[in-house]
Amino acid sequence: MRRGLATGLLAGLVLGLLVIGTPAGAYHTRFQWGCNDTFYNHDPVTRADARDYAYVAAAEGYQWGGGCWNGNNVDDSPGDPPQDPNTLGEGGDCSGFTFKSWWERAETGDPWFRYHAWMQNVHGPYAAADFKYGTGAPNTTVAKANTVYMDAFASTYHIGMIYWANTAYNEDRIIEAKCEACGTGTWPRTYRGNPDYSGARRLYWAG
Numbered sequence: 001m002r003r004g005l006a007t008g009l010l011a012g013l014v015l016g017l018l019v020i021g022t023p024a025g026a027y028h029t030r031f032q033w034g035c036n037d038t039f040y041n042h043d044p045v046t047r048a049d050a051r052d053y054a055y056v057a058a059a060e061g062y063q064w065g066g067g068c069w070n071g072n073n074v075d076d077s078p079g080d081p082p083q084d085p086n087t088l089g090e091g092g093d094c095s096g097f098t099f100k101s102w103w104e105r106a107e108t109g110d111p112w113f114r115y116h117a118w119m120q121n122v123h124g125p126y127a128a129a130d131f132k133y134g135t136g137a138p139n140t141t142v143a144k145a146n147t148v149y150m151d152a153f154a155s156t157y158h159i160g161m162i163y164w165a166n167t168a169y170n171e172d173r174i175i176e177a178k179c180e181a182c183g184t185g186t187w188p189r190t191y192r193g194n195p196d197y198s199g200a201r202r203l204y205w206a207g
């Protein structure tokens, strides 16, 4: 009896979710409903730590204005309409991804470090242009020739971090949250030679 009741309730629940979920927005998963608010202040970390953190987000999707991913190497909300924060998809956007990967704090006057869980849904206070101009206490500008890994190249519209520098070919391996169609990952990019892009740096790494 109980088992039958439970099965019936479960079937009803699944049917209800299908009815509610499908017509309202078949394009998205409401991934962010499963996100959390786990963060804590942390001692400074190394650039290598930050690169490892960032790499977890590769293949996890892209969400304009977003900021959480689950680390399963699958984009759980592909194909959302672009530049719509209401799609609630998985992944960060370019500036939010940088903010989390640089272990920054939301208080713009506080330069120190904070761990943000992958599944913490946070974007941070900075747009790409803010990083380009060194806005915020943790951030500064740097000559592109002096950049090293986990510095970034930023334009007024986009920012990508240096996964590894390859100055010989003017084509660095960049880790970035690129766009809805391309997702988050590492790609060879020529931002170093593009005058729209400036060097951006997070200060106070442990090494």
Ligand SMILES: [Ca+2]
Residues within 6 Å of the ligand: 059, 060, 069, 070, 071, 072, 073, 074, 075, 076, 090
């Ligand atoms: Ca995922």
Ligand SMILES: [Ca+2]
Residues within 6 Å of the ligand: 061, 062, 063, 077, 078, 079, 080, 089, 090, 091, 180
């Ligand atoms: Ca998406």
